[in-house]
Structures are given as structure tokens and as C-alpha cells.
Amino acid sequence: xxxxxxxxxxxxxxxxxxxxxxxxxxxxxxxxxxxxxxxxxxxxxxxxxxxxxxxxxxxxxxxxxxxxxxxxxxxxxxxxxxxxxxxxxxxxxxxxxxxxxxxxxxxxxxxxxxxxxxxxxxxxxxxxxxxxxxxxxxxxxxxxxxxxxxxxxxxxxxxxxxxxxxxxxxxxxxxxxxxxxxxxxxxxxxxxxxxxxxxxxxxxxxxxxxxxxxxxxxxxxxxxxxxxxxxxxxxxxxxxxxxxxxxxxxxxxxxxxxxxxxxxxxxxxxxxxxxxxxxxxxxxxxxxxxxxxxxxxxxxxxxxxxxxxxxxxxxxxxxxxxxxxxxxxxxxxxxxxxxxxxxxxxxxxxxxxxxxxxxxxxxxxxxxxxxxxxxxxxxxxxxxxxxxxxxxxxxxxxxxxxxxxxxxxxxxxxxxx
Amino acid sequence: xxxxxxxxxxxxxxxxxxxxxxxxxxxxxxxxxxxxxxxxxxxxxxxxxxxxxxxxxxxxxxxxxxxxxxxxxxxxxxxxxxxxxxxxxxxxxxxxxxxxxxxxxxxxxxxxxxxxxxxxxxxxxxxxxxxxxxxxxxxxxxxxxxxxxxxxxxxxxxxxxxxxxxxxxxxxxxxxxxxxxxxxxxxxxxxxxxxxxxxxxxxxxxxxxxxxxxxxxxxxxxxxxxxxxxxxxxxxxxxxxxxxxxxxxxxxxxxxxxxxxxxxxxxxxxxxxxxxxxxxxxxxxxxxxxxxxxxxxxxxxxxxxxxxxxxxxxxxxxxxxxxxxxxxxxxxxxxxxxxxxxxxxxxxxxxxxxxxxxxxxxxxxxxxxxxxxxxxxxxxxxxxxxxxxxxxxxxxxxxxxxxxxxxxxxxxxxxxxxxxxxxxxxxxxxxxxxxxxxxxxxxxxxxxxxxxxxxxxxxxxxxxxxxxxxxxxxxxxxxxxxxxxxxxxxxxxxxxxxxxxxxxxxxxxxxxxxxxxxxxxxxxxxxxxxxxxxxxxxxx
Ligand SMILES: [Zn+2]
Ligand SMILES: [Zn+2]
Numbered sequence: 001x002x003x004x005x006x007x008x009x010x011x012x013x014x015x016x017x018x019x020x021x022x023x024x025x026x027x028x029x030x031x032x033x034x035x036x037x038x039x040x041x042x043x044x045x046x047x048x049x050x051x052x053x054x055x056x057x058x059x060x061x062x063x064x065x066x067x068x069x070x071x072x073x074x075x076x077x078x079x080x081x082x083x084x085x086x087x088x089x090x091x092x093x094x095x096x097x098x099x100x101x102x103x104x105x106x107x108x109x110x111x112x113x114x115x116x117x118x119x120x121x122x123x124x125x126x127x128x129x130x131x132x133x134x135x136x137x138x139x140x141x142x143x144x145x146x147x148x149x150x151x152x153x154x155x156x157x158x159x160x161x162x163x164x165x166x167x168x169x170x171x172x173x174x175x176x177x178x179x180x181x182x183x184x185x186x187x188x189x190x191x192x193x194x195x196x197x198x199x200x201x202x203x204x205x206x207x208x209x210x211x212x213x214x215x216x217x218x219x220x221x222x223x224x225x226x227x228x229x230x231x232x233x234x235x236x237x238x239x240x241x242x243x244x245x246x247x248x249x250x251x252x253x254x255x256x257x258x259x260x261x262x263x264x265x266x267x268x269x270x271x272x273x274x275x276x277x278x279x280x281x282x283x284x285x286x287x288x289x290x291x292x293x294x295x296x297x298x299x300x301x302x303x304x305x306x307x308x309x310x311x312x313x314x315x316x317x318x319x320x321x322x323x324x325x326x327x328x329x330x331x332x333x334x335x336x337x338x339x340x341x342x343x344x345x346x347x348x349x350x351x352x353x354x355x356x357x358x359x360x361x362x363x364x365x366x367x368x369x370x371x372x373x374x375x376x377x378x379x380x381x382x383x384x385x386x387x388x389x390x391x392x393x394x395x396x397x398x399x400x401x402x403x404x405x406x407x408x409x410x411x412x413x414x415x416x417x
Numbered sequence: 418x419x420x421x422x423x424x425x426x427x428x429x430x431x432x433x434x435x436x437x438x439x440x441x442x443x444x445x446x447x448x449x450x451x452x453x454x455x456x457x458x459x460x461x462x463x464x465x466x467x468x469x470x471x472x473x474x475x476x477x478x479x480x481x482x483x484x485x486x487x488x489x490x491x492x493x494x495x496x497x498x499x500x501x502x503x504x505x506x507x508x509x510x511x512x513x514x515x516x517x518x519x520x521x522x523x524x525x526x527x528x529x530x531x532x533x534x535x536x537x538x539x540x541x542x543x544x545x546x547x548x549x550x551x552x553x554x555x556x557x558x559x560x561x562x563x564x565x566x567x568x569x570x571x572x573x574x575x576x577x578x579x580x581x582x583x584x585x586x587x588x589x590x591x592x593x594x595x596x597x598x599x600x601x602x603x604x605x606x607x608x609x610x611x612x613x614x615x616x617x618x619x620x621x622x623x624x625x626x627x628x629x630x631x632x633x634x635x636x637x638x639x640x641x642x643x644x645x646x647x648x649x650x651x652x653x654x655x656x657x658x659x660x661x662x663x664x665x666x667x668x669x670x671x672x673x674x675x676x677x678x679x680x681x682x683x684x685x686x687x688x689x690x691x692x693x694x695x696x697x698x699x700x701x702x703x704x705x706x707x708x709x710x711x712x713x714x715x716x717x718x719x720x721x722x723x724x725x726x727x728x729x730x731x732x733x734x735x736x737x738x739x740x741x742x743x744x745x746x747x748x749x750x751x752x753x754x755x756x757x758x759x760x761x762x763x764x765x766x767x768x769x770x771x772x773x774x775x776x777x778x779x780x781x782x783x784x785x786x787x788x789x790x791x792x793x794x795x796x797x798x799x800x801x802x803x804x805x806x807x808x809x810x811x812x813x814x815x816x817x818x819x820x821x822x823x824x825x826x827x828x829x830x831x832x833x834x835x836x837x838x839x840x841x842x843x844x845x846x847x848x849x850x851x852x853x854x855x856x857x858x859x860x861x862x863x864x865x866x867x868x869x870x871x872x873x874x875x876x877x878x879x880x881x882x883x884x885x886x887x888x889x890x891x892x893x894x895x896x897x898x899x900x901x902x903x904x905x906x907x908x909x910x911x912x913x914x915x916x917x918x919x920x921x922x923x924x925x926x927x928x929x930x931x932x933x934x935x936x937x938x939x940x941x942x943x944x945x946x947x948x949x950x951x952x953x954x955x956x957x
Contacts, residue, residue, distance in 0.1 A: 037862055041863065042862075067797065071856070083823065083846065321520070328471065329470055330866070331475070331478055
């Protein structure tokens with residue numbers, strides 16, 4: 001991997017960089033859509049590329065179940081299999097094993113889980129996870145970590161953190177022995193739960209291994225923890241991770257989360273949210289999400305966003321037409337998915353340009369004002385951005401600020417107050 | 418928007434390109450829709466029009482429709498589903514070509530025809546009335562009166578309109594009295610539509626143009642002929658059985674652009690008459706033979722030179738039979754789309770080609786399937802294209818669809834850096850393989866159906882191109898080529914039933930459970946759950 005920081009924000013910790021791997025250059029910060037099983041929700045690889053995506057994610061757990069490594073090996077890897085010629089990232093499979101399997105047990109050797117096909121106990125070791133990811137052939141592969149739910153407390157969190165470090169060493173050893181380090185880039189995952197102390201220890205250990213690690217991820221978050229704790233942990237990690245390595249915050253997808261993380265120094269994020277929510281008729285916009293199933297959109301004969309370059313908006317498909325189709329035809333899911341992927345990419349692309357042009361703080365202010373001003377600013381965003389020198393409430397008269405998650409959502413037909 | 422008022426309705430014309438003495442012999446023709454002097458959309462016949470759901474070919478996203486526009490110049494939509502909300506949403510669409518705009522199919526590239534009912538939907542519904550038809554929506558049954566149909570048509574402006582017909586969708590068999598009543602009503606409604614003068618004066622505008630009429634009469638040859646004869650009756654009266662010619666009065670038929678045969682309803686009636694189950698294709702040949710004699714009875718009194726369209730033929734053999742024995746011009750794509758829903762990649766050609774890419778799989782009776790059931794595990798390692806061509810990049814797969822000949826388009830650029838660094842635009846894309854779609858089907862990924870439906874439409878278009886080519890260059894060989902096709906391919910379409918079963922199995926195993934899990938995993942973030950139908954369709 002060639003990683004180069006191109007520009008830095010003069011105020012926040014945000015930066016723009018280029019990351020060049022076997023399948024081209026991806027500019028960071030970026031959002032990665034998730035094509036779980038080798039297809040992004042009804043779209044073809046060419047369609048995803050046309051949306052301006054240069055890095056997407058496949059899930060190792062799912063691809064290992066189907067089609068399986070034998071098919072992937074025969075196909076020449078997941079890129080060829082799904083016709084994707086840009087960069088690809090795979091997770092380790094551990095997270096899905098814990099969240100989707102009816103039975104999991106962590107041992108020092110690996111993750112023991114019930115096979116979804118046979119129910120038989122099956123072991124996934126760090127070495128096997130890397131082996132599967134070699135068959136998939138993604139440009140970025142992730143270490144197997146010992147995942148604990150982010151709300152877990154007590155000694156289990158520390159145990160998981162230390163084990164993740166030991167497993168990282170096993171992943172590094174396996175990866176180096178494969179001779180694929182020139183094509184596939186192994187990322188470590190910083191663990192340690194919500195404890196700054198444990199996070200610090202984990203960071204110290206993992207940074208020691210930097211020569212074998214082209215990048216780092218911040219894991220173990222986005223599990224329903226307090227947003228106040230979330231951003232402080234992200235900040236702690238991003239501050240200490242090496243300047244010359246990309247930083248990937250796992251499981252982040254809401255626009256406000258993305259921009260806060262970028263301001264804290266994060267370069268990459270992924271989430272199923274934008275594509276999943278599209279299937280339920282929710283279109284993401286700079287004014288907040290639109291639930292197109294609501295009656296109020298039935299007679300809106302204009303696009304989701306007149307200025308959006310996505311295939312859906314640029315061809316003039318109206319909100320009314322999408323409302324009419326949304327729970328009936330997969331074409332509506334595809335149309336909204338295309339829009340949402342473009343929206344995420346545009347938010348990040350806009351952030352890159354703003355950072356390069358020295359106007360990122362204003363970009364943040366403008367985004368938050370448009371997105372939240374009609375309801376209320378989430379307090380955690382205000383606090384997080386103040387911690388890196390940007391006051392998004394500056395110049396706003398009597399701003400409304402709300403505690404908690406503060407995520408905006410168009411739930412009902414009621415007009416926003 | 419001032420152009421909207423100045424526009425005159427588009428003109429649909431149909432020209433026969435082959436002279437023929439026999440009304441039922443196969444023929445070549447051309448449909449043209451002139452929207453203005455600058456815009457003409459053409460469909461060569463025998464040819465294809467596309468069955469749609471609310472105007473959309475299921476699974477085919479807008480950008481794909483764009484790319485495939487020349488393979489799908491004529492879309493057929495049905496209106497009944499839109500009655501779910503009143504006034505129906507498309508009728509509120511502002512601007513010119515409202516239905517085209519609403520659907521997102523540019524009027525410069527697509528002909529849109531509209532019928533009230535979905536011709537493929539034979540679900541039972543409450544009986545029609547003296548002056549209304551019943552339609553099915555997701556929120557239940559709705560009635561429509563002819564005046565509303567007319568006002569909806571003038572609001573959405575389809576290019577071609579199928580007149581309301583009283584085809585019963587209650588349980589067959591139907592009594593002689595019922596058949597007579599149904600024909601009588603339909604002729605009356607047709608007259609109202611064509612005259613443009615109705616008892617209710619609130620509906621303005623010229624008579625509806627470009628009207629197609631369903632040929633009625635059920636499974637009774639005599640009744641079918643009588644119905645057709647009544648189309649020759651005077652426009653001013655428009656009553657069935659009054660077919661004594663009024664010399665000075667123009668017949669209804671003068672204002673009719675063509676005839677429609679709805680095979681789905683006829684098949685249902687035949688199944689009862691002959692103790693066949695509609696699901697079973699075992700007697701496919703016998704059935705299509707019966708249908709062709711019924712269609713001949715309908716066509717015999719009618720002029721030869723009008724367009725003959727058939728809905729819901731269920732195999733290429735049926736299509737060939739109806740071309741050969743009834744001179745049918747246009748077929749909808751319904752069965753090929755169903756095949757795509759059920760995981761089948763079509764692979765057949767007319768005339769039957771001798772060179773094969775690989776030894777074709779044959780059934781015990783020596784016949785080949787018209788496609789590949791990609792659910793089948795034999796495809797797990799099959800890295801060839803749908804048509805069985807090789808595995809190298811850039812190899813001509815022999816099919817122009819988005820699966821066999823994918824292409825890259827210029828990506829949307831999201832920042833200054835990307836603008837300065839656009840990579841490998843000219844590279845050729847690799848075709849999608851059987852193994853990949855096998856995987857997508859088993860993982861319930863809807864991309865599978867997008868790839869398959871695109872492919873199946875192109876294969877079917879190529880089939881018609883082959884039919885036209887033989888009719889043009891070797892018309893005397895046509896019958897022999899049809900026979901050769903029937904000897905080569907399985908006309909019983911056993912693959913359809915097998916694939917449908919596989920589809921159901923995977924659907925049940927994966928469909929609902931997955932979404933339930935997703936909801937549990939992320940409440941709030943994904944909004945309230947959708948209906949069960951949608952769950953199954955949308956997958957995870
Ligand atoms: Zn858009
Ligand atoms: Zn194809």
C-alpha cells in the first residue's frame with residue numbers, strides 16, 4: 001500500500017490522503033458501502049463503480065459460508081467473482097460470528113461457533129480467518145479480534161483486549177508467511193471497550209507492531225454505547241494512531257457520525273445503514289433522512305434532491321414515483337440505494353475538498369445547520385467538534401441542542417416542530 | 418410547459434411487410450409510433466413488448482433500462498394497482514407525457530401501452546357489473562367505471578390503450594348467458610371509448626386513439642366469431658349481435674388499431690373445460706393448439722392488416738405456434754421475466770444452431786431446456802457466461818445484456834482529487850458467470866434477478882430477430898425450422914417448474930428470518946417493517 005497524507009485541516013484533526021493498492025487509488029476520508037455477500041443490494045459491480053465508489057466491503061463470514069473458499073479460489077478471488085475492479089476490504093468474520101451465530105464460545109485458539117448449515121461446533125482461528133481472506137483476496141484484510149459487546153464491563157473487556165493483541169500476532173505471522181503482503185494489507189483492530197485505560201494499553205501494543213501493519217481500525221464501538229463515550233474513545237485512538245497509517249472506524253454510517261469522526265482524525269468508515277435503510281424507503285439528504293413511504297411524499301413530483309448527481313435524481317425520478325413503488329418493487333430499493341451511496345460519497349467528497357481548501361470548519365457548520373437546525377443539534381456532536389476547535393453553534397441564535405443520540409429520523413407524517 | 422397543450426396525440430401505425438393471401442400465415446410487419454415528425458419509435462414484428470409491474474420491468478433499475486432501451490421499446494403497464502389511492506398517483510403527474518415521466522421511461526425511446534387489468538394476473542376477483550369492472554390492488558378490490566378509465570387515460574396519456582373488457586375472473590366455467598353479457602358490455606364500453614362522446618359531459622377531449630381490443634368469447638368458437646363480427650358493427654350503436662351492416666355508418670373496427678389475445682384467462686378456462694390444472698404444462702402442446710383455433714375463430718371475420726398482440730404466452734414454442742398458425746405479431750415477455758424471477762438464464766435460439774459451445778444437457782427424451790436453472794448446484798463452479806461461452810476477459814459472449822456484456826460508465830466524481838485522476842475508463846468489463854449468479858440466488862441477493870431479467874429479454878429479442886430473419890430470407894423454411902425447434906427444445910418447460918420449486922425453497926429458508934434479524938439488530942435505524950410480500954421480494 002502507498003499511503004500519503006495530502007492535506008490537513010488547520011483546525012481539526014481531519015486530513016486528506018491517498019491510499020493506493022492493487023486495485024487503484026482511494027482518496028480518504030471515505031465511506032465504504034457494504035456488499036455483504038458479493039453484491040450491493042440489487043446492483044452490479046459496474047453500477048457501484050459508476051456511483052463513484054472506489055472501496056467497498058465484503059463480509060468474510062458470509063462469503064465463507066457461500067460461495068466458500070473453494071469456489072472463490074477457483075474463481076480467482078472475490079474481485080473476479082463479482083466483477084469488481086476497484087479496492088475491496090474484508091472484515092475478519094469474527095463480529096458476524098458473534099452476532100449472527102446462535103452459539104459462540106471464545107477460546108484462546110479461536111472462536112467456536114455453531115455452523116449455520118449443520119449446527120456442528122466449528123472453530124475459526126486467527127490463522128483461518130486470514131486464510132479465508134486470502135482466498136477472497138481483498139486489498140485490505142482485518143485481523144481476527146476477540147469481540148465483546150461495547151456495553152460489556154468487567155474483566156472480560158481486558159481479557160478480550162489482550163487476546164486481540166495475541167491474535168494480531170498470529171494474524172501477522174500467518175499473513176507474512178503467505179507471501180501476499182504486497183497485494184493484501186493487514187489492518188489491526190484497536191480494542192479495549194469503553195475504558196480509556198485499556199484502549200491506551202491496546203494502542204501501545206499495536207503501534208509497536210506498526211512495521212507489519214499498513215493500517216489500523218478502531219473496533220468495539222457502535223454497539224449502543226453513549227455517544228459521549230463513543231467520540232471520546234474515537235478521539236483518543238485517532239490521536240495516537242500513527243500519522244502515516246490510515247485509520248478506519250468500524251460500523252459508522254450516519255452522516256453526523258461520519259463528519260465528527262473525520263474531524264477527530266478518522267479516514268475510513270463502513271456501515272450497512274445507507275443501503276439497508278434504502279430498502280425500507282429511506283433516502284438520505286442534506287436536510288436529513290426522508291422516509292419515502294410516508295403519505296406526504298405521495299404527490300411530490302420532484303426528485304429526492306435536485307442537485308444530486310446519482311442516477312435516480314439525475315434522471316428525474318420523483319419522490320412520488322418512489323413512494324408508489326417502495327414496498328412493492330425492487331427497482332425502488334435499487335434507486336434509493338444508488339442515491340444513498342452517492343449521498344454518503346458526496347458528504348465525504350465534500351469534506352475532502354473542504355479540508356484541502358482550508359474550509360473544513362465552515363463545511364461542518366454548514367452541514368450541521370442544514371441537517372439539524374430545524375430540529376436540534378445533538379449535544380455530543382457539538383461537544384466532540386468543540387474538542388477539536390470547531391463550534392458549530394457559533395453565530396446561531398438560540399440554538400436548540402438535544403442530549404442523547406440526537407439522530408434525525410423522519411418517523412411520521414407529522415411536520416417537524 | 419406550453420408545449421404540452423400544442424401536442425397532438427402520437428400516431429400508432431402498423432404495416433405488414435409481407436403480402437399474404439392467408440389470414441393466418443406467419444407475417445412480417447412494423448409498428449411505428451410517431452410522436453412528432455422528429456421522433457419515431459419502431460418495433461419490428463413478430464416482436465416483443467415488455468410486461469411490467471406499475472410500469473417497471475421488475476428488478477431492472479432505471480440506468481439499466483436506459484442502457485437496454487433499444488431492447489425494450491414497448492412497455493405495457495396495467496392500471497388497476499394504481500387505484501389503491503384515489504385519485505391514482507400517476508394521474509397527478511404534471512408536465513407532458515405524464516405516464517412516461519412518472520415511470521421514468523423517456524417518451525423519445527419508449528412506447529407505453531396501458532390496460533386496466535394486469536393481463537397475467539388471473540387471481541379470482543368479484544364479478545364485474547353492468548357498468549363497472551373490478552380491479553385488484555394491494556389494499557383490496559376496487560371498482561372502475563368506463564368514464565373514470567377514460568378520464569385516467571386522458572390524465573396519464575399512454576401511447577396505446579387497451580379498451581376495458583369484461584373478462585370474468587370468477588370461477589369458470591361460464592354460462593352462455595354470462596359470455597353473451599360479457600361481450601355485450603365490452604362492445605358498449607368500446608363504443609363509448611372510441612366515440613369520445615359519453616353521457617357524462619365533464620370528460621372532454623377527442624376520442625381515444627390507438628386502441629387495442631381484447632378478443633372475447635371464451636372457449637366457444639361461435640361466441641368468439643360473433644364477438645369479432647360485432648366489432649364490424651356500427652360505431653354509433655355499438656351493440657353486440659347487431660352486426661347487420663349499416664352501410665353509411667363507420668364500423669367500430671375502423672378506429673381500432675389492433676387486437677389482443679389474453680392467454681392467461683383463456684388458459685384458466687380451458688383448464689376447467691378440459692380438466693387440466695393451470696400450473697401443469699404437461700399438455701402444453703395440446704393447449705396451445707386449442708388456443709390457436711380459438712384465436713383463428715376470432716380473427717376470421719376481421720381484417721388481416723391489424724396488429725395482433727398476445728399476452729402471457731408461456732414458452733417460445735407457444736409463440737412459434739401462434740406465429741405459424743395465427744399470424745400473431747407481438748408477444749409480451751411475461752414468461753421470460755418469470756424465468757428470471759425463478760433463477761433461469763435463457764439459452765436458446767431460432768433457428769436452432771448447430772455449433773454448440775459445449776455439449777448441451779439433454780433430458781431423457783433427448784430435448785434440451787430453453788435455459789439453465791442456476792439454482793442447480795452444477796453451476797457452483799461454472800465460470801462461463803450464461804450462454805456457455807468461455808472464461809476470458811473481452812471474449813464475445815454473444816449476448817448484449819448487462820450480465821454478458823457489462824460495460825463501465827464514467828463514474829460520478831466526488832471531489833477535486835478524483836477529477837484529476839480518472840483511471841482505466843476504457844477497460845473492458847468481464848461478463849458475469851453462472852457461478853456468481855448461482856451464488857446470488859442462494860444468498861437471496863436481488864442482483865441475480867437484475868442480471869437474469871436483462872439477459873432473458875435480450876435472448877427473447879434475439880429469438881424474434883431469428884424468426885424475422887427466417888420469414889424474410891427463407892419463408893418456405895419457416896415451418897421446418899419451427900419443427901426443428903420443437904424437436905430440439907423441451908416445450909413442456911419442465912425447467913420452469915423445477916426452478917420455481919428451488920426458488921421457493923431458498924426464499925422460505927432465507928427470506929423472512931433474515932429481515933427479522935436485521936430489525937432486531939438495529940431497531941429504529943431501519944424504520945418500521947415492511948409488508949411480508951415486500952420482504953420476500955426484496956431479500957436482504
Ligand atoms: Zn440522488
Ligand atoms: Zn446475456
